[in-house]
Amino acid sequence: SSFATIAGPAGYTFNPATGNAVTITFAQTSARYVRVNITANTGWTAAQLSELEVYGTAGGGGDTDTQAPTAPGNLTVAGKTATSVSLTWSASTDDKGVTGYQVRSGGAVVASSTGTSATVTGLTAGTAYSFTVTAQDAAGNTSPASNTVNVTTDAQANTNLARGKATSESSHTQNYGSGNAVDGDANSYWESANNAFPQWVQVDLGSAASIGRVVLKLPPQSAWQTRTQTLSVQGSTNGSSFATIAGSTGYSFNPATGNAVTITFAQTSARYVRLNFTANTGWSAAQLSEFEVYPA
Ligand SMILES: [Ca+2]
Numbered sequence: 664s665s666f667a668t669i670a671g672p673a674g675y676t677f678n679p680a681t682g683n684a685v686t687i688t689f690a691q692t693s694a695r696y697v698r699v700n701i702t703a704n705t706g707w708t709a710a711q712l713s714e715l716e717v718y719g720t721a722g723g724g725g726d727t728d729t730q731a732p733t734a735p736g737n738l739t740v741a742g743k744t745a746t747s748v749s750l751t752w753s754a755s756t757d758d759k760g761v762t763g764y765q766v767r768s769g770g771a772v773v774a775s776s777t778g779t780s781a782t783v784t785g786l787t788a789g790t791a792y793s794f795t796v797t798a799q800d801a802a803g804n805t806s807p808a809s810n811t812v813n814v815t816t817d818a819q820a821n822t823n824l825a826r827g828k829a830t831s832e833s834s835h836t837q838n839y840g841s842g843n844a845v846d847g848d849a850n851s852y853w854e855s856a857n858n859a860f861p862q863w864v865q866v867d868l869g870s871a872a873s874i875g876r877v878v879l880k881l882p883p884q885s886a887w888q889t890r891t892q893t894l895s896v897q898g899s900t901n902g903s904s905f906a907t908i909a910g911s912t913g914y915s916f917n918p919a920t921g922n923a924v925t926i927t928f929a930q931t932s933a934r935y936v937r938l939n940f941t942a943n944t945g946w947s948a949a950q951l952s953e954f955e956v957y958p959a
Pocket residue numbers: 728729730731732757758759760800804
């Protein structure tokens with residue numbers, strides 16, 4: 664409401680040949696409202712202005728906060744699911760106080776928190792993401808980004824992790840190699856050397872995964888008469904040291920009910936999953952047309 668003159672009346676020439684801009688400098692002053700009073704125009708009977716630009720020190724000092732918080736540190740993945748990732752980090756400091764944090768991915772803010780943890784939701788299963796965190800203060804100043812964490816969400820529970828992966832085996836007969844057990848075709852199968860139990864077949868998932876179920880199949884045709892195969896399931900993260908996931912049991916494969924066996928077990932982490940066969944009531948060898956491994 665009360666104005667002081669910063670620059671007195673003067674005629675300023677606007678010339679398109681030299682940019683059509685006028686600069687007026689004056690002694691440093693403090694102002695929130697800046698007004699231009701125009702009393703004449705030689706080119707048109709009205710005041711005209713396409714840009715009014717004001718330069719100086721934003722906020723003008725005083726007790727206004729212009730200092731951003733420090734970057735959050737130690738950003739860490741605390742947990743994940745198929746659709747979410749939980750993150751923790753160490754607190755930032757600020758001259759006036761940190762008011763909150765923003766989790767960022769691909770340039771977008773994907774979660775906010777007033778503390779030092781957050782869970783990003785709505786993610787896609789089996790997908791790689793990168794995250795950083797920034798801190799904010801009450802004036803809206805944003806810190807530099809934290810370290811970056813890279814994380815891949817868990818696979819969907821119904822994703823067969825073994826499909827198309829590398830296999831190995833104790834033996835096979837003729838051309839019935841173990842690759843037949845991960846080709847997605849229940850008609851093609853692995854068969855071990857005959858009359859030579861115990862035998863094993865193994866799949867390398869490519870990296871350690873949390874698993875909770877395997878499904879074993881034989882060809883669905885009725886010509887495959889019901890048989891019981893005795894086997895155990897083992898898992899390993901390094902391919903050399905194996906732990907038993909499911910102990911040796913006789914499983915009945917019956918074409919009348921799909922010729923498939925499902926074995927569920929407590930969640931475990933494994934990259935290599937192996938089946939050890941010790942008996943088969945239908946043939947004197949281990950036989951398997953599909954070896955499917957699921958997260959749950
Ligand atoms: Ca600050």
